[in-house]
Amino acid sequence: MFDELRDLYQEVILDHGKSPRNFRHLENATCLAHGNNPICGDMLVVYLTLDDDGRITDVAFQGEGCAISMASASMMTEILKGKTRDEAKRLYEGFHDMCTKDGFDLSELGDFDEDAIDRLKMLSGVREFPIRVKCATLAWHTMQAAVDGEQEISTE
Amino acid sequence: MNEESTAVDIAPRNPQQALPGDNSTAAPPGAYDIERIRADFPILKQKVYGKPLVYLDNGASAQKPQHVLDAMNEAYETYYSNVHRGVHWTSQASTESFEGSRKKVAAFLNAASENEIIFTRGATEAINLVAASWGGANLNPGDEVILSHMEHHSNIVPWQILRQQKGIELKIVPIDDDGNFLFDEYEKMLSEKTKMVAVTHVSNALGTIVPVEDVIRLAHDKGALVLLDGCQAVPHMAVDVQALDADFYVFSGHKLYGPTGIGVLWGREDLLNAMPPYQSGGDMISSVTFEKTTFKKSPHRFEAGTPAIVEAIGLGAALDYVGAIGLGNISAHEQGVLQYASERLQAVEGLRIIGQAREKASIVSFVIDGIHAHDLGTFVDRAGVAVRVGHHCAQPVMERYGIAATARASFGLYNTRNEVDVLTDALTDAKEFFG
Numbered sequence: 001m002f003d004e005l006r007d008l009y010q011e012v013i014l015d016h017g018k019s020p021r022n023f024r025h026l027e028n029a030t031c032l033a034h035g036n037n038p039i040c041g042d043m044l045v046v047y048l049t050l051d052d053d054g055r056i057t058d059v060a061f062q063g064e065g066c067a068i069s070m071a072s073a074s075m076m077t078e079i080l081k082g083k084t085r086d087e088a089k090r091l092y093e094g095f096h097d098m099c100t101k102d103g104f105d106l107s108e109l110g111d112f113d114e115d116a117i118d119r120l121k122m123l124s125g126v127r128e129f130p131i132r133v134k135c136a137t138l139a140w141h142t143m144q145a146a147v148d149g150e151q152e153i154s155t156e
Numbered sequence: 157m158n159e160e161s162t163a164v165d166i167a168p169r170n171p172q173q174a175l176p177g178d179n180s181t182a183a184p185p186g187a188y189d190i191e192r193i194r195a196d197f198p199i200l201k202q203k204v205y206g207k208p209l210v211y212l213d214n215g216a217s218a219q220k221p222q223h224v225l226d227a228m229n230e231a232y233e234t235y236y237s238n239v240h241r242g243v244h245w246t247s248q249a250s251t252e253s254f255e256g257s258r259k260k261v262a263a264f265l266n267a268a269s270e271n272e273i274i275f276t277r278g279a280t281e282a283i284n285l286v287a288a289s290w291g292g293a294n295l296n297p298g299d300e301v302i303l304s305h306m307e308h309h310s311n312i313v314p315w316q317i318l319r320q321q322k323g324i325e326l327k328i329v330p331i332d333d334d335g336n337f338l339f340d341e342y343e344k345m346l347s348e349k350t351k352m353v354a355v356t357h358v359s360n361a362l363g364t365i366v367p368v369e370d371v372i373r374l375a376h377d378k379g380a381l382v383l384l385d386g387c388q389a390v391p392h393m394a395v396d397v398q399a400l401d402a403d404f405y406v407f408s409g410h411k412l413y414g415p416t417g418i419g420v421l422w423g424r425e426d427l428l429n430a431m432p433p434y435q436s437g438g439d440m441i442s443s444v445t446f447e448k449t450t451f452k453k454s455p456h457r458f459e460a461g462t463p464a465i466v467e468a469i470g471l472g473a474a475l476d477y478v479g480a481i482g483l484g485n486i487s488a489h490e491q492g493v494l495q496y497a498s499e500r501l502q503a504v505e506g507l508r509i510i511g512q513a514r515e516k517a518s519i520v521s522f523v524i525d526g527i528h529a530h531d532l533g534t535f536v537d538r539a540g541v542a543v544r545v546g547h548h549c550a551q552p553v554m555e556r557y558g559i560a561a562t563a564r565a566s567f568g569l570y571n572t573r574n575e576v577d578v579l580t581d582a583l584t585d586a587k588e589f590f591g
Contacts, residue, residue: 002589004205005538009531014590018526040530041547041560064560066528067590129534 008125017067020074022060034152035142042069046142054085066135073139079116092144098124099133188489194570196221207540210575215566216544217410227473231466254465257472264475265422266396274421274455275468279387280310282406282421285434287314293432297323300349304329306359309549311385335362335511350380357389361550362511363519372401392517394483414474418467428454435460486569490518493567497576504583510562521562527590529561539582
């Protein structure tokens with residue numbers, strides 16, 4: 001029983017879930033959005049600072065949710081720093097496909113550093129737990145909404 | 157466990173009967189034979205992830221005994237037709253069986269007449285019916301409707317919509333930290349402006365049994381009507397609407413071991429016949445011309461269109477099944493399981509039970525420090541245990557306790573102490589797993 005659950009809850013995920021990185025309010029955020037999963041009660045805010053070239057100079061989040069949603073948000077903030085708006089969008093789409101499509105390989109995105117891709121892949125275990133996919137994708141949906149200038153999203 | 161309780165023994169229906177409809181039989185005396193009862197529920201033989209299914213989500217929906225499945229199959233296989241229409245044999249047989257279920261519901265609630273039993277899609281539709289029809293016709297700006305802080309969303313939102321339409325006020329009776337209904341606060345809220353008190357009989361999120369007799373007595377002193385949401389009450393305790401002196405009582409069939417898509421609104425006949433139709437169409441009219449339509453009396457006034465015929469028949473069979481065991485026996489058995497579960501769960505380190513009211517029915521909501529309810533739900537699922545996690549469609553309750561979600565174990569007539577042990581062990585493992 002523990003083995004199957006370990007595919008979902010890898011040590012790195014539990015670590016990020018318990019001690020999320022970049023868990024703070026971003027004073028000088030240029031955009032932010034609220035994410036809400038009303039079925040679970042998960043709620044978070046994603047803050048981003050974009051420079052004039054559309055590059056993410058800082059990203060942070062705050063909120064409350066399960067280990068999967070907290071870890072996913074935490075890992076997302078680590079990866080997005082320094083990425084352009086377009087790169088963030090490609091990662092968002094890639095992450096979403098990884099969580100929902102069997103056989104999708106995130107490495108196919110190319111030209112992203114392997115470390116970052118490998119870390120994101122740790123969340124691919126949610127594919128075997130369909131009801132938890134929204135937990136993993138909530139932060140990414142919220143980030144994309146913030147970049148697109150929307151204030152609020154819901155993954156119901 | 158109650159030594160004097162009875163086991164289930166419902167004789168199979170004889171398909172050779174001229175007309176179906178009355179499939180009630182008396183049960184012989186005997187002990188509460190939990191193994192025999194469990195054997196009546198085919199799904200309890202299922203394994204999930206190679207482990208026996210431990211179904212502790214009865215508050216969301218209960219499983220169905222073979223007796224209900226057989227009654228529904230028999231209807232479709234041997235006498236099904238539309239009701240209230242045909243002169244042919246199948247239509248008469250279906251009408252008799254369908255109306256027979258209405259009589260069974262009337263007996264189940266001790267209603268004064270089967271004309272007081274309206275079949276709806278569920279409790280949600282029943283509440284919407286009362287809010288729209290009775291509320292629409294009788295409420296005026298400034299009138300007050302009292303709810304409690306532990307209502308299911310389905311007993312909040314219809315009244316909020318009415319507030320928008322009619323300019324009424326909503327008053328909310330608070331609860332204390334244990335989840336008790338604060339009766340003194342309720343008493344202070346009542347006034348001549350109060351026209352309706354709509355409260356749950358048993359809280360789906362906390363398990364609290366609300367002192368509804370006293371709620372009704374005080375409301376009537378002020379001339380207000382009372383609607384009780386009985387979804388979480390009727391599977392666990394005998395309800396007598398006349399002894400309660402209630403005005404409206406609603407429940408859903410699927411939480412009472414019956415099928416989905418069928419629920420009940422009971423209302424006092426004089427109130428129902430004074431209410432305008434909710435939906436309109438066929439089967440609810442006395443006569444129709446393009447100038448004028450006159451409506452039937454209750455219950456048909458409120459049952460426009462072809463009803464959920466076989467679902468109603470299935471609900472009737474579920475009432476036979478529950479009646480054969482006896483709600484007193486079910487209640488005694490479940491109270492034993494509930495007490496055992498409360499003790500065992502409380503012993504899990506870091507576990508906090510949300511809702512410790514003086515009187516409770518079959519529900520334990522809980523949180524564990526440092527582990528989110530969803531992670532708990534996923535974890536115990538792999539041990540074969542089905543519990544609900546989330547806000548239980550009662551977000552105000554979650555807000556009251558400053559939490560986003562709880563895990564909830566809710567027990568039915570087939571659950572055992574052994575199943576409580578499986579849950580407790582899984583939670584202990586979860587503590588270790590999540591550290």
